[in-house]
Amino acid sequence: MRANKAIVGVFSYIDDLLTAVHSVKQDNYSYRVYSPTLSHEIEDATSSEKSLARRFTLIGGILGCAAGWTLAIWMSLDWPMRVSAKDIVSLPGFFVVGYEWTILWGALATLLSILFLCRLPRFFSKPLGYDPRFSDDKFGLVIDCDQHSKINSLKELLSEAGAEEVIVVEH
Helix, strand or coil: CCEEEEEEECCCHHHHHHHHHHHHHHCCCCCCECCCCCCCCHHHHHCCCCCCCCHHHHHHHHHHHHHHHHHHHHHHHHCCCCCCCCCCCCCHHHHHHHHHHHHHHHHHHHHHHHHHHHCCCCCCCCCCCCCCCCCCEEEEEEEEEECCHHHHHHHHHHHHHHCCCEEEEEE
């Protein structure tokens, strides 16, 4: 369940943002980080677990391999053509089909998992606290907070960490 209020900290420097992320993470708040560029430091600071996208890729690859082999075997049994002295279902000839379908389904599963896990596309809803500057030249830290008593302490925490601007937004 999403919060109705959020505190947005706008940062110019990644070091200040990382300081704020570590402070917020210690207090177990729900937060989102926005960055104009890819940064492995932010990734290391925010997530301690590996992405679920790799599991989607594995499942897609296994299903793709099984579907490729099934299709090749089914078609050879449906339209039997004996070539030389080989069996109708000659497995070495089906490795290429299984391999290609493994790659295709694995790639499609990866794409769909990224869209699903990132909750994309967002046609009608704008994320609470997002500022267009976060895609240009500023870093953003958005902390979900419904408790009015903690808003001032969070604003102070972000200011001490080096936020240029701290804003309270409501849904």
